[in-house]
Amino acid sequence: MSLLLPDSGLLFWMTLVFLVVFLILWKYGFPSIIKMVNDRKAYIDESLRKAGEASEKLANIEKEGEALLRTAREKQATILREASETRNAIVEKAQAQAHEESARILADAKVEIESEKQAAIREIRTQVADLSVQIAEKILRQKLSSEDMQKNLIDRLLDEVTSAKQSDRK
Amino acid sequence: MKYFRQLLCALLFAFLALPAASMAHEKGNGLDLQSVLWGHIKDSYEWHVTNIGDTPVIIDLPVIVKTSTGWYTGWGSDFEEESLATGAHKGYRPCKKSSSLFIATVGNYERRIVEILPDGKEVRPFDLSITKTVCVLFIDAIILLLCILLPARWCKRHRIDDPAPKGFTGLMHMFIMYVYDDVIKPTLGKESDKYAPYLLTCFFFIFIANIMGIMPFPPGGGNLTGNIACTFFLAVCTFLVTNFTGTKHYWKDIFWPDVPTWLKVPVPLMPVIEIFGIFTKPFALMVRLFANMMAGHAIALALTCIIFIMATMGAVLASTMTAVSVGMSVFMMLLEVLVSFIQALVFTMLSAVFISLAHVHEPSEA
Numbered sequence: 060m061s062l063l064l065p066d067s068g069l070l071f072w073m074t075l076v077f078l079v080v081f082l083i084l085w086k087y088g089f090p091s092i093i094k095m096v097n098d099r100k101a102y103i104d105e106s107l108r109k110a111g112e113a114s115e116k117l118a119n120i121e122k123e124g125e126a127l128l129r130t131a132r133e134k135q136a137t138i139l140r141e142a143s144e145t146r147n148a149i150v151e152k153a154q155a156q157a158h159e160e161s162a163r164i165l166a167d168a169k170v171e172i173e174s175e176k177q178a179a180i181r182e183i184r185t186q187v188a189d190l191s192v193q194i195a196e197k198i199l200r201q202k203l204s205s206e207d208m209q210k211n212l213i214d215r216l217l218d219e220v221t222s223a224k225q226s227d228r229k
Numbered sequence: 230m231k232y233f234r235q236l237l238c239a240l241l242f243a244f245l246a247l248p249a250a251s252m253a254h255e256k257g258n259g260l261d262l263q264s265v266l267w268g269h270i271k272d273s274y275e276w277h278v279t280n281i282g283d284t285p286v287i288i289d290l291p292v293i294v295k296t297s298t299g300w301y302t303g304w305g306s307d308f309e310e311e312s313l314a315t316g317a318h319k320g321y322r323p324c325k326k327s328s329s330l331f332i333a334t335v336g337n338y339e340r341r342i343v344e345i346l347p348d349g350k351e352v353r354p355f356d357l358s359i360t361k362t363v364c365v366l367f368i369d370a371i372i373l374l375l376c377i378l379l380p381a382r383w384c385k386r387h388r389i390d391d392p393a394p395k396g397f398t399g400l401m402h403m404f405i406m407y408v409y410d411d412v413i414k415p416t417l418g419k420e421s422d423k424y425a426p427y428l429l430t431c432f433f434f435i436f437i438a439n440i441m442g443i444m445p446f447p448p449g450g451g452n453l454t455g456n457i458a459c460t461f462f463l464a465v466c467t468f469l470v471t472n473f474t475g476t477k478h479y480w481k482d483i484f485w486p487d488v489p490t491w492l493k494v495p496v497p498l499m500p501v502i503e504i505f506g507i508f509t510k511p512f513a514l515m516v517r518l519f520a521n522m523m524a525g526h527a528i529a530l531a532l533t534c535i536i537f538i539m540a541t542m543g544a545v546l547a548s549t550m551t552a553v554s555v556g557m558s559v560f561m562m563l564l565e566v567l568v569s570f571i572q573a574l575v576f577t578m579l580s581a582v583f584i585s586l587a588h589v590h591e592p593s594e595a
Contacts, residue, residue, distance in 0.1 A: 062270070065458035079370075084378075084426060088426070095387075
């Protein structure tokens with residue numbers, strides 16, 4: 060029976076020790092541990108959430124970067140294409156202009172040459188006429204140096220004129 | 230596994246033979262199973278560790294008693310063997326320094342210090358001795374404080390974003406949070422922070438005392454949670470916490486429960502049952518823990534004692550039973566570790582449940 064009856068001495072010490080231990084642990088032990096662990100849990104959860112957000116953001120940024128790169132490439136390609144088109148156009152235009160210019164210059168030159176030729180011909184003609192007059196003069200002078208010759212000529216000329224008149228009448 | 234059944238049968242027969250064998254040998258040889266068992270399970274004024282040869286190794290403990298003539302302080306070793314008792318004081322172990330103090334070996338106050346008044350009456354003095362169990366209580370309390378305050382100190386010295394604690398601190402954090410999150414929080418909800426220190430102190434106090442009780446040598450080996458005074462105190466604490474923090478609705482449910490009126494008006498049947506229930510709940514807590522731990526100690530000791538009982542019965546039987554007993558002891562030891570944890574958990578869980586039951590509020594649905 061004594062097994063089932065609480066002993067006063069042990070009860071006294073038990074009360075004392077348990078209350079002291081309980082008060083110490085209440086003040087310094089459990090609340091601080093529970094608070095710390097719960098705070099840490101919240102902190103870790105928060106960190107995980109933030110990490111998730113960050114990786115999501117990173118993925119977005121990567122996607123954006125890729126998109127940016129792609130548009131940049133496209134733009135580059137169009138710019139290059141446009142540039143080559145422009146270049147071709149410019150070259151073609153320049154060629155055409157050059158053709159035109161050369162043709163114009165050629166035509167001008169031809170005209171010039173023609174006019175020069177005409178002028179030269181005219182000059183040659185006048186010179187030929189002058190020369191022929193002078194030659195004729197000289198020849199006449201030589202031929203008409205004597206009286207007989209002059210009379211002879213006049214006669215011939217007269218004959219010629221009359222014969223010409225006669226033939227006109229006819 | 231094929232021979233398991235045969236083995237079990239042989240074992241059971243061996244156990245059937247045990248009482249007869251022990252009876253036959255109790256008188257003849259030195260081993261007194263009962264005294265060994267009770268000597269361990271009950272309290273004592275000395276801490277008997279072991280015997281080396283014939284010399285007992287004993288840790289002497291102080292005796293503090295208030296007798297009818299005043300305070301007496303001394304040591305447990307001041308009390309002599311029963312055989313030295315003279316005349317009328319047969320059955321008592323006399324004290325060297327006081328003529329009126331004895332340790333009873335029979336009767337109501339067996340193994341306790343008694344005072345024999347001049348008129349021959351046996352009374353129990355007010356006894357504050359540091360007995361073996363009290364000593365174990367001190368040791369357990371110190372271990373408990375270390376186990377909790379060291380991890381708590383880590384929390385004070387570290388910031389929230391420091392790396393997680395390792396080793397013992399990490400283990401204790403995990404252990405505490407296991408009890409807090411899985412036992413206290415689901416039961417008490419948002420009030421758990423208020424009662425968590427008490428419940429956690431209960432849990433770790435019981436758990437450490439249980440584990441230390443399993444250990445067969447000092448500083449363990451005492452039977453603290455298997456002592457009714459310890460569980461009685463813990464149950465009283467839960468009783469006080471439960472009833473002093475109870476809500477108005479809790480008391481209304483006790484004195485005027487929602488049952489048909491004839492159950493409570495002429496004869497207050499339900500209120501009586503409810504009031505009885507207030508006391509039976511902590512009583513169940515007390516008895517459950519006490520009985521579990523005491524039975525564990527008794528079985529562990531009994532299994533060990535089989536070896537010594539059988540030792541005189543012939544080499545074959547002795548060696549067989551020794552093997553069986555060692556096997557059973559290992560099994561019981563492991564079971565006791567489990568029981569230590571489960572009983573601490575059950576005590577804490579039921580305390581939490583009782584507290585939460587005392588915090589009922591008027592049900593919202595009318």
